[in-house]
Amino acid sequence: MLKEYNPYLEYKDGELHLEGVSLKNLAKEYGTPLYVYSASYIRDRVRAYRRAFPEALICYAVKANFNPSIITLAKEEGAGADVVSGGELYLALKAGVDPSKIVYAGVGKTVQEIEFAVKQDILMFNVESSMELDVLNDVGQSLGKKVRIAIRVNPDVDPKTHPYISTGMKKSKFGIDIKQAKKEYEYARKLKNLEIVGIHCHIGSQILDVSPYIEAVEKVVELYWDLSKSGFDIKYLDLGGGLGIKYQPDQANPEPEDLAHAIMPSLKDVKAQIILEPGRSIVGNGGILITQVQFLKDKGHKHFVIVDAGMNDLIRPAIYSAYHHIVPVVERNSKYIKTDVVGPICETGDFLALDREIPYVERGDYLAVLSAGAYGFAMSSQYNARPRACEVLVEKGSVKVIRKRETYEDIIYSY
Numbered sequence: 001m002l003k004e005y006n007p008y009l010e011y012k013d014g015e016l017h018l019e020g021v022s023l024k025n026l027a028k029e030y031g032t033p034l035y036v037y038s039a040s041y042i043r044d045r046v047r048a049y050r051r052a053f054p055e056a057l058i059c060y061a062v063k064a065n066f067n068p069s070i071i072t073l074a075k076e077e078g079a080g081a082d083v084v085s086g087g088e089l090y091l092a093l094k095a096g097v098d099p100s101k102i103v104y105a106g107v108g109k110t111v112q113e114i115e116f117a118v119k120q121d122i123l124m125f126n127v128e129s130s131m132e133l134d135v136l137n138d139v140g141q142s143l144g145k146k147v148r149i150a151i152r153v154n155p156d157v158d159p160k161t162h163p164y165i166s167t168g169m170k171k172s173k174f175g176i177d178i179k180q181a182k183k184e185y186e187y188a189r190k191l192k193n194l195e196i197v198g199i200h201c202h203i204g205s206q207i208l209d210v211s212p213y214i215e216a217v218e219k220v221v222e223l224y225w226d227l228s229k230s231g232f233d234i235k236y237l238d239l240g241g242g243l244g245i246k247y248q249p250d251q252a253n254p255e256p257e258d259l260a261h262a263i264m265p266s267l268k269d270v271k272a273q274i275i276l277e278p279g280r281s282i283v284g285n286g287g288i289l290i291t292q293v294q295f296l297k298d299k300g301h302k303h304f305v306i307v308d309a310g311m312n313d314l315i316r317p318a319i320y321s322a323y324h325h326i327v328p329v330v331e332r333n334s335k336y337i338k339t340d341v342v343g344p345i346c347e348t349g350d351f352l353a354l355d356r357e358i359p360y361v362e363r364g365d366y367l368a369v370l371s372a373g374a375y376g377f378a379m380s381s382q383y384n385a386r387p388r389a390c391e392v393l394v395e396k397g398s399v400k401v402i403r404k405r406e407t408y409e410d411i412i413y414s415y
């Protein structure tokens with residue numbers, strides 16, 4: 001069952017290992033909470049995308065996990081980067097990603113961020129509003145450069161995922177209503193510092209059923225033909241990211257190939273290059289959060305396992321009611337308890353699992369929280385003045401610290 005999450009994850013003599021490295025030893029050496037990532041898994045996933053879409057440009061969505069070593073892994077496997085801020089652009093460039101493989105989305109790009117990206121000559125901006133077109137045109141004018149753009153269209157499809165990660169519905173703040181898109185393209189054509197090169201859409205995240213993709217792609221392709229007939233030279237169709245991953249034991253871990261089978265038929269006559277922006281499906285099941293049991297608390301009607309990882313380390317359960325599977329790092333016996341697994345933070349929303357059957361644990365035991373590679377560390381904070389966790393990368397038995405645990409000094413660093 002663990003192998004369905006990550007083929008490099010296994011028990012050896014009752015101890016959990018990732019790529020041959022004992023997670024108990026890592027926890028003892030580097031302390032907890034500790035993020036551990038599997039480099040081979042991440043490489044495999046980028047390769048799987050490249051195999052499934054041999055002609056496409058795969059732009060790793062940096063926001064899922066912005067650790068420079070992780071971006072570097074994706075780059076080494078041939079991926080570009082999808083960024084949503086100046087900071088992410090900076091990190092992608094630092095990791096050595098070629099600017100000609102960087103796309104930039106986001107509803108609130110500042111002039112400063114836009115200037116930075118224009119100077120770097122990135123592949124294209126994914127534009128989210130009419131007003132942004134004007135600002136991009138102005139920046140192009142002042143820097144004496146043509147700015148390459150795609151318009152992010154909102155195809156109004158329901159990705160059937162959590163509402164907070166649905167981005168392609170009419171009521172969402174993202175993109176331009178696909179019915180208004182042609183008008184915006186015509187408007188953009190009049191702005192002389194813009195070069196229109198693409199169409200972009202991204203309908204949401206953690207999408208396990210491919211049918212919303214089919215629906216969205218069909219609408220985008222329809223727009224592509226319409227624009228082509230009107231003389232637009234659309235070189236890129238950027239279809240975004242969003243492919244889901246296995247979080248719950250009964251969920252599938254879809255392959256990029258499944259997505260290719262679903263959408264390639266609709267794209268067969270399209271001349272434009274396809275761009276994809278996967279984040280979660282590259283790193284999600286490549287990462288694990290190790291935490292140590294601090295206390296057990298029995299209130300009679302309710303049992304609590306209190307661990308040292310809080311919502312500041314992994315916020316997904318608190319904000320999305322997300323399920324993360326939790327397994328012991330060292331197996332004991334087959335006795336189970338029904339419990340909440342909660343963190344040390346002074347918030348009722350600070351939990352990793354509610355009413356969950358987990359194997360019996362004692363104070364000092366280590367637990368592994370699975371599927372924590374995406375939107376885990378990236379969304380972490382110092383809330384409650386807690387230094388952020390250490391991040392470690394393992395690859396075929398080797399271990400590398402890719403971000404040191406923060407200290408108390410780091411918390412006050414900027415004062």
Ligand SMILES: *Cc1c(COP(=O)(O)O)cnc(C)c1O
Pocket residue numbers: 061063064082084105106202204205206240241242243277278279280281374
């Ligand atoms: C978040 C985001 C992605 C990545 O989404 P995943 O679900 O992690 O694959 C891709 N493109 C854009 C524009 C995004 O905002």
